[in-house]
Amino acid sequence: MTVNEIFYSLQGEGRWTGTPAIFVRFSGCNLRCPFCDTDHSVGFSITEDELVRRIEDLSPARFVVITGGEPSLQLTSSLVSLLHDRGYFVAVETNGTHPLPDSVDWITCSPKFDFCDGATLSLPRIDELKVVYRGAGQNMSVYDSIDARFRYLQPCDVGNLIDNRRIISETITFIKDNPTWKLSLQTQKILDIR
Numbered sequence: 001m002t003v004n005e006i007f008y009s010l011q012g013e014g015r016w017t018g019t020p021a022i023f024v025r026f027s028g029c030n031l032r033c034p035f036c037d038t039d040h041s042v043g044f045s046i047t048e049d050e051l052v053r054r055i056e057d058l059s060p061a062r063f064v065v066i067t068g069g070e071p072s073l074q075l076t077s078s079l080v081s082l083l084h085d086r087g088y089f090v091a092v093e094t095n096g097t098h099p100l101p102d103s104v105d106w107i108t109c110s111p112k113f114d115f116c117d118g119a120t121l122s123l124p125r126i127d128e129l130k131v132v133y134r135g136a137g138q139n140m141s142v143y144d145s146i147d148a149r150f151r152y153l154q155p156c157d158v159g160n161l162i163d164n165r166r167i168i169s170e171t172i173t174f175i176k177d178n179p180t181w182k183l184s185l186q187t188q189k190i191l192d193i194r
């Protein structure tokens with residue numbers, strides 16, 4: 001498998017915010033989202049056993065977040081089993097276009113079909129749906145039919161303080177009007193951590 005980076009931090013977003021987590025960022029993605037800000041294109045080759053050793057050496061935490069790029073292109077049942085054997089909870093962050101091993105413990109899906117051609121959702125199970133909100137007027141009805149245990153709305157960071165404040169305010173208004181959604185903040189940016 002090809003990995004872009006492995007690092008230890010706190011989960012910044014969504015249901016597990018604040019949880020100490022080892023992040024494994026797989027290289028490569030099957031989509032080309034116009035706003036993609038993730039540098040996942042480069043990477044190094046590593047075996048599953050070596051990857052697990054690197055994870056164990058990095059921290060005493062037992063929470064692993066597999067992310068990308070698009071991790072479903074590389075994640076195997078055998079890697080999930082190796083992690084489970086060592087007591088890890090395995091969470092995955094995916095665009096939802098590609099199947100995942102059934103054995104993963106937590107699936108966070110950020111669908112991209114709203115703005116990216118070919119990003120059709122094809123997951124039988126989603127634990128956490130995470131949608132970036134760009135402000136009032138965004139068509140949220142496209143998410144109505146998606147079944148997920150939790151629905152998180154995250155204000156889009158457009159890099160401009162005034163617009164960001166407006167988007168945060170509109171996100172809160174939307175959630176209050178549609179209380180099946182909860183607020184997710186990018187606390188890693190607020191705290192200036194990874």
Ligand code: SF4
Nearest residue numbers: 029031033036069095
């Ligand atoms: S799915 Fe994620 S990693 Fe892939 S191009 Fe889109 S934003 Fe980037």
